[in-house]
Amino acid sequence: MMIENTIENSATTIQFYAGLKTIGGTIFEIKYKNERFIADFGMVFQNKEGVQVRPQTIISDLQTIGVIPMISGVLKTDVVDKNATIAISHLHLDHMGLLQYVHPDVPIIMSEESKTLYEHLHTIEEEPNVNVGQQVKGVPFHQPFKVSEHIKVEFFPVNHDVLGATAIKITTPDATIVYTGDIRLHETDVDTANLPNIAGSPDLLIIETTNVQEEFLDSNPVIQSEADQLMPALLEIESPIIFNIYHRNVKRLETLIEAARQKEKLIVFEPETAYLVQAFNLEAPHVRYLIDEQDASKNVVQIQRIQPITLDEVRDNFSSVWLQSSYHHIRTLLELPVKGATYVHSNGVPLGSFDPMYAELLEWIEKLGMKIVVLGVSGHAAAAQIKWMADAMQAKVTIPLHGFTPELLTGPYQTFLPEINKIYPISSLLKG
Template sequence: MKTTIKFWGGLRTIGGNIAEVTYGNDRIIFDFGLVYNPANAIIDTKERKQSYVLDMLKLGAIPAIDGIYSKEVLTGDGFSIKTPLPVEESSYQTAVFISHLHLDHMGAIDTLSPHIPIHMTEGSKRLYDALEIVGEGLSVHRETIGMSYEQKIQIGEISVTPYQVDHDIIGASSFLIETPDATIVNSGDLRMHGANPQYTEGWLTNMASRDIDVLLIEGTTFRPDTKDAETAEEADILTAGIDSLPKQNGLGLFNIYHRNIDRINTFLQMAALTDRTPVLEVPTAYLAKQFLTDAKFEIYLDDSSKHSKIAEQLLTQYKGVTAADINQNPANYLLQNSYHLIHNLLDLDLKGSIYLHSNGMPLGSFDPAHSTMHALLDRFGVTYQSLNVSGHAKNEDILYIIDRIKPGVLIPWHSHHPELIKPLDPKQEVYYPEKLETWQPTLVPASD
């Protein structure tokens, strides 16, 4: 028997990274998300619950992997596709491992059969459960299994060990995958310039001490054009915010991706340091309550949220604030405004206001919603400031990581331009697999 790796997606996309490592009848799959490209989004199939999995297969949104989907959800005519073998007819022992809870890495786990175990770190599992409570779960609930960092999980003759890395979400991990004849590392999404660089440095020191046959490394930041300007370090967001807010004599607004718990905390600190009251949307308030200690904030009550069960629970502990309350003295507040609730700005006095956009949706000019957001802000004369910090390692840090680990074979992915990743060591072997390729590593000894 020999270890094989099959690449189902993510080789030239941001997200949708899915790879299958097989040894005999044992198999692990990581991750199971969706490619993020709002400009190319075709249709939303989630309303068609009875045919959801088959629809996603027809659209090419999920891979036609044998033995991971239930027979009942594959019922129907596949027409242009070859329907994969259902899990009930598969001889594989299979498990799925999720590196972190961004949708491009886990957004399709609702298509998996309930018979397929789904592993994620304990931090990711806590967040997964909390997101379901606030209405941000997937189309159907899937049970998940929590993992502790550096605790090995055995799937037949394949073991998977999660290691903590820093990314812009709690629970992020890299996977060390070991089979009888191969040692493979999937970096996951990581960075060295974030709130907790020690996580990634600790992982790197550990991996550099091992003989790694294959390293799958993310390359999100490699691109030929100039990317949108981003704040260099996580701490710069707080510094920039406390510099900008006092210059405005009106309402402070901020837009974040609330799965980034550290970023919620940053804006709570920003409010305190600028003598403004932080006001969170109900779902974000729930996450702050669950994951932050002694967080102080108030809750924004709009027509869509003020009667929700979660709001009722939170209001036993936190004060609720309406648009009318804020309009009495807008300069006293720092108010969260997510893009899907941007219509709430129509209820607010926006004279002298500022909108701090910090990695919230829409993520950039590639999203058609980005121009819509700017058009509305311009309409009301709202000052716009981008306070972005990437969740992905800088180019030089990716090259540093590769040079430290010195794998037998490097495979760049999670990148639109993997060919731009040029290792510092000219002797480093690099392989660019094709989508749907089943690859057997040429197991050369890793460099000393």
């Protein structure tokens, strides 16, 4: 009886705090005895970010309005739980946007590539309030890592539209769980394709379902590489280009720089993006960064290996320039002869019509006399590919989430749709 009791008490549990039937932030926790492993720490509703909250009570206010989930022991305002670790699958806001509110004594782990990018994002002040050097540990791929006495994790690289994305395998004494994070499966995405071979068949597979939607179920998607999809379209454009990109996708920067080289254009980045271009060694003779002549105090980012260019110079050479324009800098375009230019929207912010700012962006583009071309590539595998992945992983229980209609995915054996905040013993899920 004693023994049975011990087993009952020590059995691994899983709890989801956010990100089930939505593409909003994902957060879940694996617990064994008092050891806690939390996977991802994403902003649940990005659009509420704009809501003014009181600085003294920011965390509890954000919890009240549902931006931060009700999770104990890991937030700045909590008495810290020394048995908790947070792991981040990749550096998208819906997977890590809440790290800024994490208690400084809670260890955070991520892939080494993610950590490097995260450090650079701090340098350009795009990510606040975490002492990356002290608190964050970069964990190499394919190396088992003990997060606590009984919980071990291993990172497997996957492809997504951000550098450093990882799937996470979590092993406890009585359960194995694989979490895919966000995954893409273009023809060059060999890391994702390899996941079923190297991660083993787990008890539980937690898999994203962003593109698992009714209208996509029977479609036969284009699965070329990202560059193969974008390059020809970029090269076809004859007018000057204004582009809006998401610069955490370092590969996309590389594609744009190469396309501009082939078109014999100067490519001009905003300083923050230029900093990343330099940090990842993508600088080239035709790359420039825009320097603010009027206000030198704004030129805070240190860039040594890329030539600066002024707005006047951009204006004088406008027909031979491709210019980056983030939405929050769009006013700059008022000073340039952009009428007739092509506005290339390539997964920058605002990303799509679900964001209220998107309508404003379209209005700006129209008023300025530009033509918009959407040249994005989804970071997510197609519905049929997600189904392939779930089947190939051969998990005893498949948990689809992080999509609008996760219930459309069924695993090869059992499929389970959890509820928010409920604690499930994994043994009970395996029993069905």
